[in-house]
Amino acid sequence: MKKLLTLAILWASVGHFALSQNLDEYLVRAAENNPELKAYYNEYLAATEIGNQVSLPNPELQVGFYFRPMERFMGNQQADIRLMQMFPWFGMLKAQESEADQMALARYQLFLDAKNNLFFQVKTTWYALAELEQEIRITEENLEILRKYERMALIRFENSSSSAEGPSSTPMAPSSSSSVSAGSAGMNTMGNQTQGMSSQANSSAMTSPAAMGSTGPGMTDVLRIRLQINTLDNELDLLNANKIPLQVELNKLMNSPREAQLSNPEPLLPFVMNLEKQAILDSISANNPMLAMYDAELLALESQKQMAKLDGRPMLGAGVNYMPFQPRIEDGMSMGGKDMIMPMVTVTLPIYRKKTTAKIKETELRQEAVQFNKENTLNQLEIEWAKAFRDLEDANRKVRLYEQQLDLANQNLSLLLTAYATSGQDFEEVLRAQQLILDYEFSKIGAITRQYTSLAMLDMLSATGIQPYSK
Template identity: 55%
Template sequence: MKKIAIIFLLFLGVQSTSFSQSLDEYLKVAAENNPELKAYFNEYLASLEKVPQVGALPDPELTMGFFFQPMERFMGNQQADIQLMQMFPWFGMLKTQKDEASKMALAQYEVFQDAKYRLFYQVKNTWYQLYRLEEEIRITEENLEILKQYERLALIRFQSADIGTGSGPSNMQQATSMNSGSSTSSASSMGGMSGGMTSGTSGKSSSKGGSSMGTSSSMNGGGSGMSDVLRVRIQIKELENTLALLEDSRLPIKAEFNQLLNRDINEVVSIADSLSGSVVSWERQALLDSITQNNPMLKMLDAEEEAYEAQKKMARLEGRPMLGAGVNYMPFSPRTENGMPMGGNDMVMPMLRLTIPIYRKKYNALQKEAELKQLAVQQRRENTVNQLTTRWSTALRDLDDATRRTKLYREQTDLAGQTLNLLMTSYATDGRDFEEVLRVQQQLLDYQLKLITSIVDQHVTIAMLENLAATELN
């Protein structure tokens, strides 16, 4: 009996592997290698190149005309007519155009920032899901080993019961064959039990004394031991199937993680040894204020609003005249009149040009367009604040729920472990309540898995809040 108790109380612990690469390093790799993020950054760089374009003066215009035959004029024969003109926008127009382009570039930068924080959230979420999967595999393997220990214990009890009641060597062979785990050997053992029952009946017909009671005890002990073995084998098969499914799920999650980092899908991913429960140290209202101030989408809309304000100013300035300054150069060659050379001096004439914007409808429409776009951005910003507030409150609710579940499942795991120890001791002593042992063991496995899920949910929710606030919260 002491041997049985020692075997039953043995547990196999699987230690997590220690990894050197941290999540922060993966985030850095993702920021450097993710192709979508690099595309957003290049779009931002492209928008910056717009600033020097709109801040430059219009190209000067050069007009050149040549005569096939010199035109006779009083000053001589004109050979050509060359004009050079530079137009100048109204005062402040170039500065306003540069300001508008800069604001649009800033809006594009905030789009890049939003893409970066969304990528960080995806990397964190996938990494946490991979951690949860590895922990589920580890816990499942531990529980599978424990169930195999239960199976060995049930077999030992079955063999001990047969020997103690003198059921004969046939049941000993059945117990040995059951240890192989095949369905054929289980059926053979069941047949052996029937043989034992027949033998007990023969003994009863020859002797009506204590042998009848001994046979009845043999039947009950053998049947109980047999059912214990079969029950635990049913759970072993179910757990083996669950473990196979978990291991099959490793590849797609790892592939998703590596693709976010733009690496080969088979690249090794380092996972933390353990994750503890996490909380947000910020006050809730302060967190909401940070979201409404720092969220990249709100900053993008603010930059767009400022850009449309600059566009309104540009529309007003476009309704002002444009000034042009230039020079007209006319080369002359001397002409002969009555044998005397006449003229031949080149002429240089300064020129001014002025546009007259008299068609006002298009300028008024430009200004109205900018005003309506600015109003649309303001309304979109208000709607975005409402959506962010909803996501903030939902995330806090999920975080509170995950925190409560973490506390609950820790307590439930401890209680289930204590209950299981008591049941194990009872079964090792008198062989009772094996079905209850298996039920509590299944409960313990369920609580362990739910505890891992709740801890991961905490970290994923905090990652979501960090994505909304565009900052680290711990």
């Protein structure tokens, strides 16, 4: 059964867009092992067996024996055996087979809809994990930057408070972090000044301000940095904790142990797509499994309506009556004893039309109900289609916005770092600029994740497979 399910999944997933080998692997594992999906597939297989149950009514065999032979002119009758086969009106069996096939097709469409929903859950969970991984990476990079800021502020404070040396400006060494890449130019201009610092200065940079026994104005910069470091450390712990429920969810969607090892998601890259809204909507109307299920139910009800009409027609029966006789002695002569075979024909008389009329009316009302359900489902799908496109377009705009904001914020940080290196002032503005970059990085990652989630929603609704491509 697992092989049949896998073949059905692969056939039903033609056109699915691939983002990574790991995601494709998890989709296949979820399709093969998810209990809910297996239940839907078994219900479909059970429905296919209904068509095999369509057949003629079972023949009827009646056998009667006489305890005392019945005396007749033909002899003594010992038994009466009748065999009868009833036949429904012409077209009834075909209508029953059609109804069973359409109901099985409706079950298969339910299975496909469950498969699409399962794939959507796997994708969104995977994207959420990828978003968390990128947020953790950026947070760790920003923590490293803040620690460099801390060392820079401590060195500046130590130099400014030393009686042996005059005021000096000691800038921070350049950072390789992507979040301040645009500001690296200003930092590189100061890099040569820090190369000559002794190891004693580096070790004193980590000295506690309390141990140094000073409360000079420069220590406020160090304390501000440490406040942000503590905050980021706490946020990093929270991000790592948030991975656990997502990993459990993904494993359970694949029916795997909750502690099963998962591959690290690849970073999500922004993509550009030119999607025709009307084309996607037309694809939803043509390919969505729920709409196809209602179409199959309508055809099944049409067959039921035909069956109700044919049920009001007579049923024909053909059979044979066999009567064995035993010879009887009368006046010393053998009388009779020849068995008799009598062909028989039976016809039912459907004179009670109220039952037939009610069945036809019931089927017509059910057809109207299914039609209304299909119309309502199409309306809901259009609403989801509009929301998904709105979210996708909004995410596209946000990605462009945050990319522009990051460029400007990095330029601003570079200028602030240069100003602080020369004057030692506005360090609080440097920290604010660094936090602003972190916020924009997080917002950009969230917008990219919404791009993929919205695209996954459109793919689930249209059931066609939409291939994104990166910038």
